[in-house]
């Protein structure tokens with residue numbers, strides 16, 4: 001965990017409402033792993049007060065990329081950064097995906113902006129085969145650079161299957177040996193919940209990247225609990241944001 | 251000019267400088283130590299400890315508000331036993347003053363906690379969090395009842411000779427009455443303020459934004475209120491005050507000292523800049539240098555009205 005002042009190298013609107021931010025981060029970039037996140041101060045004053053958490057989207061040389069959706073005031077301000085601006089970033093935070101487990105095929109399941117951590121995950125897994133299932137509202141919300149073997153679903157059918165990403169996954173997984181795959185999921189909570197049920201019922205290894213409102217992002221405020229199956233709370237920022245699907249109650 | 255003296259004395263409590271970390275905003279010190287030098291600050295107030303572990307409230311526990319945040323963590327903590335076994339070993343190694351904050355749901359629990367923790371040499375002082383519901387008395391907050399605050403102070407006083415700081419709730423009409431009773435019952439100092447009760451609603455779902463409905467407001471939004479409370483106590487009761495509420499930088503810290511705080515605590519600011527306490531210590535030193543102040547303690551209550 002480091003606090004780093006990073007220079008904005010580029011910021012572009014890559015799709016309707018979706019921005020790609022590239023910052024120079026000589027320190028955090030050498031440590032960050034897929035599934036970890038950074039906590040970004042989007043303004044220089046007290047409004048908004050808290051940092052905003054974003055997954056590490058991609059790392060290349062000494063640069064980190066963030067892919068984000070303009071949601072409210074914080075992300076709006078972030079989208080207005082200019083090349084050369086300095087942003088104050090804390091990272092890398094939390095625990096990333098576990099890719100050292102015994103599996104042959106990684107099945108990446110993304111819902112909407114939940115695709116953000118997957119390009120780095122894809123880059124990290126050199127000796128595994130990868131299939132990606134990517135669901136979004138419509139084709140205008142899809143940003144699929146640095147992903148492999150993508151199957152799409154959209155609510156309006158503008159690209160891929162008309163329907164949700166879990167249906168898409170169910171159709172396509174029939175041909176795979178469930179013992180040899182591991183699912184990695186990131187997206188809105190209803191999607192994660194459906195994915196959790198599917199993976200647990202079929203006894204498939206599965207990790208989910210969760211979100212929570214956060215004040216600190218590194219375990220001191222206790223603001224981001226998730227209930228575990230043993231009736232305790234874990235902290236999404238510190239014990240997660242990635243959790244085994246068997247461990248948590250969504 | 252010789253080296254500026256940043257030390258502060260609060261009864262028998264000696265601090266190397268007035269900057270403390272507030273309870274509940276630094277856990278038990280280990281996480282934040284990755285960002286900041288805990289040996290450089292005046293001290294750490296640990297997360298409220300209760301006799302038994304507490305799971306805390308269900309999510310959503312926090313929400314951001316204009317220049318502030320609401321929290322309803324529900325005093326999630328590891329409990330006295332685990333605190334001693336797992337958290338004290340880290341704190342012991344620091345060259346920092348450790349103030350142990352205690353929360354309880356009954357008078358007996360406050361007494362028991364202080365009795366057990368009094369044996370820990372690494373704990374220099376106790377801060378008593380009275381902003382907790384009194385379960386035996388219909389769940390009303392101890393800290394909103396002057397008689398209870400008196401009783402708690404009197405009872406814990408009997409258990410320890412270490413300094414006792416009572417952390418006052420701002421959710422009362424006259425905070426100075428509470429400071430007065432703390433003094434009368436043998437407390438060494440008061441800290442002010444704890445969070446203010448607040449809430450926030452979603453206008454589309456019409457539901458509260460935090461599950462507990464209400465929460466404690468903290469951050470820069472509460473600073474003017476906190477300053478007024480410190481000033482009120484300073485002007486009416488002769489007891490050392492530790493100022494808390496919305497301190498984001500060294501200027502805020504100085505402002506609190508001028509209105510009467512002997513020391514200050516940094517809370518919410520740690521979430522945004524976990525190194526802010528060290529920066530405040532540096533800022534205080536610079537300010538003293540620029541203002542020709544030899545002893546920072548001379549600032550305390552130096553307001554000109």
Ligand SMILES: Cc1cc2nc3c(=O)[nH]c(=O)nc-3n(C[C@H](O)[C@H](O)[C@H](O)COP(=O)(O)OP(=O)(O)OC[C@H]3O[C@@H](n4cnc5c(N)ncnc54)[C@H](O)[C@@H]3O)c2cc1C
Pocket residue numbers: 037048050051052053054055056066067068069070071072073074075076113116117210211212213214241313314
């Ligand atoms: C670990 C983690 C990784 C994330 N990665 C990404 C990412 O890569 N790309 C992306 O677009 N978004 C990501 N998010 C969500 C992102 O943090 C929120 O969209 C953002 O905080 C919204 O801020 P705002 O001011 O624009 O919205 P507002 O709604 O105005 O924010 C109000 C408050 O709610 C919080 N908040 C609102 N929505 C969320 C949310 N979904 N998750 C957490 N806090 C929220 C804000 O941080 C702020 O404190 C991630 C969240 C977490 C926890």
Ligand SMILES: Cc1cc2nc3c(=O)[nH]c(=O)nc-3n(C[C@H](O)[C@H](O)[C@H](O)COP(=O)(O)O)c2cc1C
Pocket residue numbers: 221222223272273274275297298321323325351379417443444445467468469470472494495496497515516517518519
């Ligand atoms: C997330 C959070 C948790 C807190 N937990 C405690 C606690 O356990 N005990 C306590 O006495 N005060 C607790 N507080 C109150 C702070 O110590 C402090 O009094 C208050 O936040 C005002 O200061 P600030 O504006 O600098 O944050 C907590 C505050 C926050 C924001």
Ligand code: FES
Pocket residue numbers: 213214215216217218219220221222223224235236237238
């Ligand atoms: S966000 Fe503070 S503990 Fe997780």
